[in-house]
Amino acid sequence: MKVLKFGGTSVGSPKSIKEVANIVRNVEGKKTVVLSAMSGTTNSLHEVADHIINYREEEANDLINDLVAKYVDVVTELLEEKTNQNEAIALISDRFEFIREHIGIEIPSSQIEKNIVAQGEVLSTNLFNFHLKETGASVLLVSAFDFMAIDEANEPVLSKITEEYGKIVVANPATEIFVTQGYICNSHTGKIDNLKRGGSDYSASLIGAAIVAEEIQIWTDIDGMHNNDPRFVENTFSLKEISFDEAAELAYFGAKILHPQSVIPARKANVPVLLKNTFEPDAPGTIIKNCKVPDGVRAIAAKDGITAIKIKSFRMLMAYGFLKGVFEVFEKYKTSIDMITTSEVAVSVTIDDTTHLKEIVAELQEIGSVEVDTDLTIVCLAGDFSEQKTGSNTAIFSSLSNIPVRMISYGGSNYNVSLVINTENKKKALVALNNGLF
Numbered sequence: 001m002k003v004l005k006f007g008g009t010s011v012g013s014p015k016s017i018k019e020v021a022n023i024v025r026n027v028e029g030k031k032t033v034v035l036s037a038m039s040g041t042t043n044s045l046h047e048v049a050d051h052i053i054n055y056r057e058e059e060a061n062d063l064i065n066d067l068v069a070k071y072v073d074v075v076t077e078l079l080e081e082k083t084n085q086n087e088a089i090a091l092i093s094d095r096f097e098f099i100r101e102h103i104g105i106e107i108p109s110s111q112i113e114k115n116i117v118a119q120g121e122v123l124s125t126n127l128f129n130f131h132l133k134e135t136g137a138s139v140l141l142v143s144a145f146d147f148m149a150i151d152e153a154n155e156p157v158l159s160k161i162t163e164e165y166g167k168i169v170v171a172n173p174a175t176e177i178f179v180t181q182g183y184i185c186n187s188h189t190g191k192i193d194n195l196k197r198g199g200s201d202y203s204a205s206l207i208g209a210a211i212v213a214e215e216i217q218i219w220t221d222i223d224g225m226h227n228n229d230p231r232f233v234e235n236t237f238s239l240k241e242i243s244f245d246e247a248a249e250l251a252y253f254g255a256k257i258l259h260p261q262s263v264i265p266a267r268k269a270n271v272p273v274l275l276k277n278t279f280e281p282d283a284p285g286t287i288i289k290n291c292k293v294p295d296g297v298r299a300i301a302a303k304d305g306i307t308a309i310k311i312k313s314f315r316m317l318m319a320y321g322f323l324k325g326v327f328e329v330f331e332k333y334k335t336s337i338d339m340i341t342t343s344e345v346a347v348s349v350t351i352d353d354t355t356h357l358k359e360i361v362a363e364l365q366e367i368g369s370v371e372v373d374t375d376l377t378i379v380c381l382a383g384d385f386s387e388q389k390t391g392s393n394t395a396i397f398s399s400l401s402n403i404p405v406r407m408i409s410y411g412g413s414n415y416n417v418s419l420v421i422n423t424e425n426k427k428k429a430l431v432a433l434n435n436g437l438f
């Protein structure tokens with residue numbers, strides 16, 4: 001079995017949905033197809049939820065009406081048989097009625113939001129299923145709520161996914177194409193939840209790991225993992241092959257083509273991940289697998305929304321116990337640290353989740369003096385630095401000679417060198433590194 005995931009742009013119009021169906025039919029053997037919501041839908045549903053949570057009933061209803069009209073147009077262009085069109089339109093009405101039922105409801109805002117945004121993937125998979133059936137394919141629509149689950153810490157429960165999805169596959173031996181939703185899942189209490197923005201990649205990787213798939217394919221709007229962020233840098237190029245470790249670093253540090261956690265399940269189960277372009281299916285794309293890669297910098301990614309906190313110990317020199325005290329504060333507020341740099345008396349850390357920043361700073365001020373810098377970006381240079389050859393470091397720093405660097409992390413992993421800069425210098429830094437390193 002192969003797992004094929006198609007993102008929002010790949011299923012963004014009736015024409016693209018038909019292209020996706022062609023790609024799926026041309027892949028030999030059994031497959032599980034994981035779909036995102038049509039592009040733009042998740043954002044619109046977030047807006048609907050926001051109107052509802054803030055008691056803007058009229059705005060919510062107007063936006064829902066626009067979305068219903070849009071989906072009805074998609075149905076009439078995508079489906080040919082009248083009975084299928086009617087069934088699909090009934091499904092659309094039912095899902096938007098479910099959304100409307102949240103107006104004035106007394107449940108936590110976060111649950112309202114989760115219930116509403118989940119409908120994007122429910123709609124796209126249903127429409128795709130109708131279309132595939134019209135083409136005569138052997139297809140089964142599987143609800144992600146029947147197998148995809150997260151625990152109290154919002155971590156996917158792979159054992160449950162393996163057991164429940166395995167049962168579904170075994171119970172349907174004649175089915176060639178299983179279609180399911182990415183992104184959405186059950187919470188530990190059985191409520192509607194999700195794997196965070198961009199989470200359909202993660203769903204595909206989890207399913208691929210659960211069934212130990214032959215391959216996981218992530219189909220998107222670009223021909224694989226590029227050496228730098230194509231949204232900011234011209235003349236980037238697609239990498240033919242990268243290791244799981246490099247891909248994990250790049251995804252975590254901002255390469256939007258992959259959800260930050262999505263490489264981890266595939267790496268654990270040793271299932272190769274192929275990144276492909278839906279709009280150029282013959283382009284080779286990028287294969288992510290266990291492989292030895294050339295030394296030095298292979299790709300660059302950048303993650304915004306970073307806050308740096310510098311804590312200077314009140315007790316100068318030999319202040320053992322100081323770091324323990326600092327880390328305990330972050331642990332208490334379940335806030336993970338991305339980067340750390342230290343000196344004899346001070347430590348700087350970065351975080352991207354500032355939910356508890358105020359409380360964290362207040363507690364850290366009991367240990368030392370605290371400085372907070374916001375609007376920062378981590379630039380991650382991924383590659384194999386294990387051979388410790390000279391050359392790359394000089395090239396990295398001479399490329400950045402005109403850009404102030406706030407923190408540097410080197411040697412924490414063999415696959416990553418990270419730098420913190422002001423976000424306003426991000427584009428300049430990415431371009432300078434591109435010119436200096438490739």
Ligand SMILES: Nc1ncnc2c1ncn2[C@@H]1O[C@H](COP(=O)(O)OP(=O)(O)O)[C@@H](O)[C@H]1O
Binds near residue numbers: 222228
């Ligand atoms: N290093 C990179 N390589 C390829 N694409 C990247 C990279 N960094 C950022 N991107 C962006 O990721 C986009 C694809 O990811 P995404 O929008 O999440 O796709 P999908 O909607 O298919 O899930 C590309 O269009 C590209 O602009």
Ligand SMILES: N[C@@H](CC(=O)OP(=O)(O)O)C(=O)O
Binds near residue numbers: 182199
């Ligand atoms: N629809 C969700 C999940 C997702 O993964 O989407 P995409 O594959 O288009 O990044 C989102 O927009 O976050």
